[in-house]
Amino acid sequence: MIKVVSVTKHFGEVNALEDVNFEVEEGEFVFIMGPSGAGKTTLLKLLLREYTPDTGQIFFDKVDITQLPDKEIPTFRQKIGVVFQDYKLLSERTVRENVEVPLAVIKVPQEEWEARVDTILNLVGLSKKADKFPSQLAGGELQRISLARPLIVNPKLVMADEPTGNLDWDTAETIVELFEKINKEGKTVIMATHNKAIVDKLKKRVIELKDGRMLKSKAKEGLK
Numbered sequence: 001m002i003k004v005v006s007v008t009k010h011f012g013e014v015n016a017l018e019d020v021n022f023e024v025e026e027g028e029f030v031f032i033m034g035p036s037g038a039g040k041t042t043l044l045k046l047l048l049r050e051y052t053p054d055t056g057q058i059f060f061d062k063v064d065i066t067q068l069p070d071k072e073i074p075t076f077r078q079k080i081g082v083v084f085q086d087y088k089l090l091s092e093r094t095v096r097e098n099v100e101v102p103l104a105v106i107k108v109p110q111e112e113w114e115a116r117v118d119t120i121l122n123l124v125g126l127s128k129k130a131d132k133f134p135s136q137l138a139g140g141e142l143q144r145i146s147l148a149r150p151l152i153v154n155p156k157l158v159m160a161d162e163p164t165g166n167l168d169w170d171t172a173e174t175i176v177e178l179f180e181k182i183n184k185e186g187k188t189v190i191m192a193t194h195n196k197a198i199v200d201k202l203k204k205r206v207i208e209l210k211d212g213r214m215l216k217s218k219a220k221e222g223l224k
Helices: 039-045 070-077 093-106 109-125 139-152 167-186 198-200
Strands: 002-012 014-024 027-033 055-060 080-083 157-161 188-193 205-212 213-219
Touching: 002 039, 002 093, 014 205, 014 213, 027 039, 027 055, 027 070, 027 167, 027 198, 039 055, 080 139, 093 109, 093 139, 109 139, 139 157, 139 167, 157 167, 167 188, 167 198
Parallel strands: 027 188, 027 205, 080 157, 157 188
Antiparallel strands: 002 014, 002 055, 205 213
16 A cells, blocks of 8 residues: 655755655554654655655555645545644534534535534544534543544545644553554554554554664564
8 A cells, every 4th residue: 555665855964764665555553653853753744745755755556656746636635634643623613513624625515514424423432522612622532533534534544643642641542442443444544653552552563763764663473
């Protein structure tokens, strides 16, 4: 599904990524792990085509996205759902209205919205909070909304950038279990994190970065 080939990205004199190579198969759950400054967020932005690499190629479903014309990027991004650490919710809109936003963006007929939103809110356990505003919810609930919103457009890939960074351990564990549930239902998941306890608990494949370089890829039962 995804193939990253000899990707390098510099910002001035900073080497954000250096000669990174890996593949992610459809249906996998992969952690991108490393300390702050390791290159995790840069890598996710490259996969989303927010950045282009200085050198190298990135293939998504066998298409080199580094060569996509600008006019094709919005359509490409509809295949990817992104979950952020800081939620990026609209404070003046209810849970339901926040989740409806992507449907409006991609021009889904409005008569389809209610059923689709109900399905997704049930999946993330927020059916009873549909009419609440973000200010009325706890951190874990806010993160569930931020996950529900990209899921509503049925993406092939879900990417998350430190989605548990602002949460206590119990809440973080619950959120990651939700990502695992979504993965088991067929979505490919790539999660950037520095939380080793969560990585160790789930025992998924790990791509480890340090100072922009890949250290290793750790499989479920040990090193490859």
